[in-house]
Amino acid sequence: MLKPDGYTFIFVAINLIILFLFMRKFLFKPITNLMEERKSSIEQGLKDAENAKLEAAEARKKYDEQTKNIKLDGDKLMNEARAKATREYDEILASAKRDALAVVEKGREEVEREREEMLRQTKQQIAVLAIAAATKLVQANMDTDANKAMVDKFIDEAGAI
Secondary structure, three states: OOOOOHHHHHHHHHHHHHHHHHHHHHHHHHHHHHHHHHHHHHHHHHHHHHHHHHHHHHHHHHHHHHHHHHHHHHHHHHHHHHHHHHHHHHHHHHHHHHHHHHHHHHHHHHHHHHHHHHHHHHHHHHHHHHHHHHHHHHOOOOOHHHHHHHHHHHHHHHHHO
């Protein structure tokens, strides 16, 4: 069996220290640096994901606000259109009523004018008939103007009744 001797122990210790220093310089530091870079990369990815999440939430909020504003604008436009249509309907209806009243009034005036014309013509015809009848009945020499005045007076008195 091997007997541990003092030199072997010292060489093994020196070899271990040298191996540790080489491993530290060429293995542990690059691995530690690689792990630090990976950790930084993961942390940056998490920060980016959180920022993207916040941006998405903000974009969603803006989208919802724009949608709400568009809906409000649409409702406002619809209400304005309804109000305008109601006003136009009322104006058209009022105009139609005015036109109808004007037509009715014009018709009444026309009827009244025709009635007066018919009354005038009827008075003239009655006057002519009355003069003819009176002429035949009286068979006297009266002048025509006096007969006409008498008939007009008779018609006026009859019309007043």
